Amino acid sequence: MTNSSVKPYGKKSNVWKWVFGILGGVFLVFAVLVGYMIWRMNYVPAGLDYSTTQTTANGLYRVSYSSGTSPIPINKLHTWTLHVETPQGQPVEDAQIALDGDMPQHGHGLPTRPQVTLYQGGGNYLVEGVKFQMGGWWVMDFTVSAGGKTDTVRFNLLLK
Amino acid sequence: MKVRGIYWGLSLAVLGAVVGLGLNLGRAKGQGWSAEELKTLEGLWIGSLEVLPPDPTNRYADDPKAAQLGHQLFFDPRFSSNGKVSCASCHKPQLAFTDGLPLGKGVGTTARKTMTIVGTAYSPWQFWDGRKDSQWAQALGPLESPVEHGGNRTQYARLIAQHYKAEYEALFGPLPDLSKLPTSAGPVEDKKAHAAWEAMSEADREKVTRVYVNLGKAIAAYERKILPGASRFDRYVEALRKGDTQGMQQALNPDEIAGLKLFIGKAGCTNCHGGPLFTNNDFHNTGIPAAAGLPEDLGRAQGAKQVKADEFNCLSRYSDAKPSQCSELRFLKTDGHELERAFKPPTLRNVALTAPYMHAGQKKTLREVLEHYNTAPQAPAGHSELKPLRLSQKELGQLEAFLKSLSGPLNAPAGFLAAPRQHE
Numbered sequence: 001m002t003n004s005s006v007k008p009y010g011k012k013s014n015v016w017k018w019v020f021g022i023l024g025g026v027f028l029v030f031a032v033l034v035g036y037m038i039w040r041m042n043y044v045p046a047g048l049d050y051s052t053t054q055t056t057a058n059g060l061y062r063v064s065y066s067s068g069t070s071p072i073p074i075n076k077l078h079t080w081t082l083h084v085e086t087p088q089g090q091p092v093e094d095a096q097i098a099l100d101g102d103m104p105q106h107g108h109g110l111p112t113r114p115q116v117t118l119y120q121g122g123g124n125y126l127v128e129g130v131k132f133q134m135g136g137w138w139v140m141d142f143t144v145s146a147g148g149k150t151d152t153v154r155f156n157l158l159l160k
Numbered sequence: 161m162k163v164r165g166i167y168w169g170l171s172l173a174v175l176g177a178v179v180g181l182g183l184n185l186g187r188a189k190g191q192g193w194s195a196e197e198l199k200t201l202e203g204l205w206i207g208s209l210e211v212l213p214p215d216p217t218n219r220y221a222d223d224p225k226a227a228q229l230g231h232q233l234f235f236d237p238r239f240s241s242n243g244k245v246s247c248a249s250c251h252k253p254q255l256a257f258t259d260g261l262p263l264g265k266g267v268g269t270t271a272r273k274t275m276t277i278v279g280t281a282y283s284p285w286q287f288w289d290g291r292k293d294s295q296w297a298q299a300l301g302p303l304e305s306p307v308e309h310g311g312n313r314t315q316y317a318r319l320i321a322q323h324y325k326a327e328y329e330a331l332f333g334p335l336p337d338l339s340k341l342p343t344s345a346g347p348v349e350d351k352k353a354h355a356a357w358e359a360m361s362e363a364d365r366e367k368v369t370r371v372y373v374n375l376g377k378a379i380a381a382y383e384r385k386i387l388p389g390a391s392r393f394d395r396y397v398e399a400l401r402k403g404d405t406q407g408m409q410q411a412l413n414p415d416e417i418a419g420l421k422l423f424i425g426k427a428g429c430t431n432c433h434g435g436p437l438f439t440n441n442d443f444h445n446t447g448i449p450a451a452a453g454l455p456e457d458l459g460r461a462q463g464a465k466q467v468k469a470d471e472f473n474c475l476s477r478y479s480d481a482k483p484s485q486c487s488e489l490r491f492l493k494t495d496g497h498e499l500e501r502a503f504k505p506p507t508l509r510n511v512a513l514t515a516p517y518m519h520a521g522q523k524k525t526l527r528e529v530l531e532h533y534n535t536a537p538q539a540p541a542g543h544s545e546l547k548p549l550r551l552s553q554k555e556l557g558q559l560e561a562f563l564k565s566l567s568g569p570l571n572a573p574a575g576f577l578a579a580p581r582q583h584e
Contacts, residue, residue, distance in 0.1 A: 074434070075434070075442070077491070106431075106545055107545055108444075108496075108498035108545060109493075109496060109498065110493070111442045112492065113492065113493045113494075114491055128487065128491060129487060129490065129491025131491075133432075133440045135434075136431070
């Protein structure tokens with residue numbers, strides 16, 4: 001307590017410095033708090049790739065999805081079509097495909113167990129039983145096996 | 161030093177102004193609601209309720225004569241072991257088809273709170289745990305429960321033959337000959353009735369079960385028509401859509417509007433209580449404490465297995481649906497940690513009339529419910545999906561005020577909200 005702050009009638013500049021400093025500090029704390037609250041409520045990792053075409057983890061396949069109902073509905077059963085091809089663009093025939101979905105922020109997954117029920121030809125697979133029970137950030141994971149080679153792919157979805 | 165202090169202050173002030181402006185810009189349109197909030201409000205509005213979906217499992221679902229018969233059966237206390245319990249004993253029209261009790265009371269006491277039937281035609285799953293997948297299959301559960309109606313299948317078939325023969329046969333065709341069958345028989349807990357059922361021939365059991373199923377389908381045709389009507393909240397959204405400021409002010413007061421804002425925002429209620437029925441009809445563990453004195457309740461973890469094995473489910477021979485119309489059941493999830501102690505979020509329409517709350521009536525008032533969500537205690541089993549809301553008492557009061565604005569008259573054909581004349 002030796003600096004100018006103990007002299008209430010000291011230089012004018014010091015008073016202003018303190019006024020702005022305190023105001024700024026209060027605002028900063030407030031801004032951080034508000035920011036933290038917003039982050040906590042709506043935290044979705046930045047830079048997520050929401051594209052509907054992805055290359056599998058080990059680069060074996062290129063996979064894309066399209067929803068039978070657009071936009072993807074909340075709380076309604078609908079179908080997806082999954083297209084699987086090689087990185088060169090050749091359709092992958094008769095693949096075995098397993099899938100599951102998850103909501104990383106909520107500790108629960110899909111309300112259903114969707115399945116691939118039909119190979120439609122041309123590398124297209126019908127997925128039945130897809131349902132999202134709420135909006136927000138979802139991930140859909142597919143495991144694709146064909147000709148003894150298995151690879152996985154993840155899609156991010158932001159549903160409203 | 162002087163210059164640096166001023167710059168710091170100025171730049172922070174500018175930053176604050178920019179952030180504030182940004183937040184407000186989104187609100188400039190739509191009377192204090194952002195475009196995204198408007199979309200959410202419209203999704204909750206009763207005007208967005210879709211046309212009643214068909215029930216492929218029940219070919220009588222939309223037959224007005226079936227609904228009339230169902231109306232009579234719903235209020236008829238003869239369909240019970242003591243002649244005193246009807247569906248309406250627990251589903252009282254004046255309490256939005258609930259009973260005001262923590263646990264349902266028929267000829268005995270159940271282990272769950274009575275759910276409403278209002279709007280359940282929209283739900284793929286019935287009961288707190290979704291152990292039934294149609295309204296008619298649901299209606300048949302309590303009739304055979306030893307603590308609800310307490311009766312059995314041959315008893316009910318005989319009652320139909322005695323009191324509703326003409327109405328029944330006009331809809332479902334001739335009744336089987338029941339004269340040689342036991343007066344009390346069915347796959348029920350009562351040992352005598354159970355033994356009598358086992359002693360019946362397979363063909364006789366099938367005939368009686370068909371009558372029993374038709375009884376459920378008639379009740380479902382009635383229940384299907386009981387829908388929610390517009391509340392003050394809906395009038396607010398209507399006025400908002402028209403830009404009618406006066407209408408908005410008449411519909412909701414500032415506290416209720418603040419509560420609505422919390423409901424669709426900070427409190428995250430619409431995650432589960434979304435859509436025009438204020439429920440996603442799915443199952444969630446919200447960490448509700450176990451009710452004292454009741455056996456362990458696993459909720460959906462058990463209900464999912466039960467509906468898969470249910471003799472009256474969508475894929476059963478008593479259902480009128482094609483297997484391709486049973487997608488909910490075909491793609492049912494029966495495993496997964498999130499099913500443990502998960503229960504269906506009930507509709508919040510008319511929630512002010514349906515106390516006490518939660519699956520075993522653990523919460524007496526709306527305020528107690530909101531306090532629970534605010535503190536989000538750990539689940540007694542499984543994992544609660546909640547995170548503490550940390551709202552102020554004032555905010556909880558606003559949410560409560562909003563919830564009370566969801567009351568409104570029911571929407572049903574004339575006469576359906578009271579007992580038919582012969583049962584008054």
